Amino acid sequence: MPASATLRFSHIRRTLDFRFDAGTSRGVLKTRDVYWIKAFDPQNPSVMGWGEAAPLVKLSIDHREDFEELLVKILDALSGMSFVLEEPEILEEVKMLVPPELPSIRFGLETALLDLAGGGKKRLFPNPFFDRQAGISINGLIWMGDREFMLEQIEQKLAEGFDCIKMKIGAIDFQQEIALLQYIRSRFSKEQIVLRVDANGAFTPQEARGKLERLAALDIHSIEQPIRAGQWKEMNILCKSTPLPIALDEELIGVEEKKALLDSIRPQHIILKPTLLGGILETQEWVRLAEERGIGWWMTSALESNIGLNAISQLASALDTRIPQGLGTGKLYHNNLASPLEIKAGKIFYNPEIGWEEPV
Structure with a gap:
């Protein structure tokens, strides 16, 4: 061009x-x-x-x-x-x-x-994911639902070779959710399977500490958004004393004062969803500010089609991420756009031998 x-x-x-x-x-x-x-x-x-x-x-x-x-x-x-x-x-x-x-x-x-x-070839910038077909480790997502549905998903993700599982919690009885996590831990140690949970703000500030302690006993890697967004003071108190790392997710949406948020809350991690945060430039700035403060991060898609998932995967790859990302949403739909994106053994790959379907 x-x-x-x-x-x-x-x-x-x-x-x-x-x-x-x-x-x-x-x-x-x-x-x-x-x-x-x-x-x-x-x-x-x-x-x-x-x-x-x-x-x-x-x-x-x-x-x-x-x-x-x-x-x-x-x-x-x-x-x-x-x-x-x-x-x-x-x-x-x-x-x-x-x-x-x-x-x-x-x-x-x-x-x-x-x-x-880049010539309309779906390559946005230099990145190992596209250029060298380097796989990106991703977490296997367990969707909310009844106990049987969630257990079925857990079995499927384990069988597919995922070594990082993320379970959404807050939908069913907390004791049942603990039992599902205990089931995974009874079979796999934290060295074998990394466990993440996402509360989507389901806990109150008053109950959060007690629930985090129960989760920490199961060697959970991290919890996303334990209390609802907008409670900076309460979240800061929780992050200071938490028994397991806290990752902010919804907390970042619509926030222009990035430094103020990170310095006020001091989380252990942040979750980056480019669609919700304003795209590539804004995501790059969040990464820079987090790394300057020793705050961890990973990237997550937000139910996009394969066009958006491809872009987020390339961005994560270009930023040299080393831990599992949340990029496994491509198989969610009956009518997603056919693409070179493939998920195998807990990683997402770009397979150039598979062509892109033309959007219509």
């Missing part, structure tokens, strides 16, 4: 159908709307860059009834503009053109422009 070009933009909406009722702290999901953004140069229309804007229901700050209408308005306004097709300029330009209250649109535009700059 030339160093700069006058571009046009359009989008395609697809409603993705879950393979099962996906239980979350915000209810059960059966379908999921995603918006694929296309960027192209009218002088060379056969080369296209694709990105994904996919606000998550009841969680993304840009999940709103008029989202598609707003997306069309922004893409129409950007069509006819000239863009410098180099990574630093793309990221800064998108930050300037799209307000922070539209994080998923920022992410989708960044990805589409970076893909176009």
